[in-house]
Amino acid sequence: MPRKPNENYTNAALQVGATDPYPQRRVGEFIGIVVANHSVNDEYKHVVLKVHEHALKAYAGQMFHLLCPSPDGAEVWMRRPMSVYRVDKAAGEVEFLYKTEGRGTRGMAMLQPGDEFNIAGPLGVGFTLQPSWKNIVVLGRGVGLATLAPLSQLAAAQGVGVTAILSARHDGVVMSRELFEELGARTITVLDSDGSSDVENVEQILDGLIVEGRADAFFTCGSNRLLKLMQRLGKQHDIPGQVAMEQIMVCGFGACYVCMRTFEVDGKRVLKRVCRDGPVFNMQEAVGW
Numbered sequence: 001m002p003r004k005p006n007e008n009y010t011n012a013a014l015q016v017g018a019t020d021p022y023p024q025r026r027v028g029e030f031i032g033i034v035v036a037n038h039s040v041n042d043e044y045k046h047v048v049l050k051v052h053e054h055a056l057k058a059y060a061g062q063m064f065h066l067l068c069p070s071p072d073g074a075e076v077w078m079r080r081p082m083s084v085y086r087v088d089k090a091a092g093e094v095e096f097l098y099k100t101e102g103r104g105t106r107g108m109a110m111l112q113p114g115d116e117f118n119i120a121g122p123l124g125v126g127f128t129l130q131p132s133w134k135n136i137v138v139l140g141r142g143v144g145l146a147t148l149a150p151l152s153q154l155a156a157a158q159g160v161g162v163t164a165i166l167s168a169r170h171d172g173v174v175m176s177r178e179l180f181e182e183l184g185a186r187t188i189t190v191l192d193s194d195g196s197s198d199v200e201n202v203e204q205i206l207d208g209l210i211v212e213g214r215a216d217a218f219f220t221c222g223s224n225r226l227l228k229l230m231q232r233l234g235k236q237h238d239i240p241g242q243v244a245m246e247q248i249m250v251c252g253f254g255a256c257y258v259c260m261r262t263f264e265v266d267g268k269r270v271l272k273r274v275c276r277d278g279p280v281f282n283m284q285e286a287v288g289w
């Protein structure tokens with residue numbers, strides 16, 4: 001017997017300008033239109049998508065699950081998680097900064113202006129800023145800086161000062177400096193090529209910021225050794241912190257438990273889903289990797 005279509009159910013991804021039949025829902029599936037997809041250096045690309053207004057609810061630290069096109073005609077199984085890099089509400093656009101790694105991101109790198117790109121989200125729990133924080137320190141490395149960069153947008157909107165320490169192999173692959181600076185953040189670049197990214201040097205920089213009173217909270221993503229450093233200094237100086245974690249994902253919304261990681265809460269080891277309970281967590285609870 002043919003099934004009756006359910007009028008209350010839709011699996012159609014929302015196109016730009018479409019009427020949203022469920023405006024109250026937190027997560028949606030959208031057909032974005034590629035506005036630009038440029039290389040920012042040898043390794044990273046920046047894609048800008050025009051999206052339905054519902055997708056503009058994304059905030060710093062949240063992610064979308066991207067249905068990447070195939071780079072070679074064969075199926076690309078599963079979506080790829082990607083932090084939102086920027087939300088431009090006035091232009092109706094969301095942006096992602098990504099490293100071309102495997103088949104999914106290679107397919108993404110082939111997108112041209114005008115192409116459609118299916119994204120689902122916004123997913124997960126992002127960064128939060130406490131009203132008492134007047135100055136925060138953001139410390140990230142590599143593509144982790146793509147996740148941290150929109151914090152500067154959140155901080156600017158709330159009048160919070162940002163010092164961003166950007167760690168990279170060499171100056172050619174320093175990510176997100178322009179976005180941080182455009183939004184008023186003070187940036188400090190540390191590099192492997194001149195040794196300034198050594199933990200000892202980064203610790204000195206952090207110590208200086210603590211003494212100057214510019215470190216009401218710590219934020220990090222993209223490096224285990226930088227996480228450990230911020231955890232240690234955070235504990236020592238009673239500075240709260242948040243970390244954005246990465247983990248292989250399948251569903252992206254809490255159903256499959258593929259993205260479990262261990263955390264330490266009140267002295268006990270507990271498992272949490274990075275996609276649903278995070279990807280942003282209390283820095284002191286993260287066990288690292």
Ligand SMILES: Cc1cc2nc3c(=O)[nH]c(=O)nc-3n(C[C@H](O)[C@H](O)[C@H](O)COP(=O)(O)OP(=O)(O)OC[C@H]3O[C@@H](n4cnc5c(N)ncnc54)[C@H](O)[C@@H]3O)c2cc1C
Nearest residue numbers: 080081082083098099101102103104105146246247248279
């Ligand atoms: C919360 C979150 C935010 C992220 N934000 C960004 C971002 O802003 N920019 C960016 O460049 N990358 C980001 N990543 C990493 C990005 O998801 C992977 O680079 C991407 O999935 C690789 O897919 P691929 O097909 O190109 O590579 P492949 O290696 O071919 O992927 C094979 C499989 O492994 C998974 N996978 C591979 N690497 C990762 C990874 N690091 N994290 C999770 N799954 C992975 C893929 O999803 C896929 O299922 C983020 C990951 C997470 C979990």
Ligand code: FES
Nearest residue numbers: 250252256257275
């Ligand atoms: S990816 Fe399925 S629960 Fe997190």
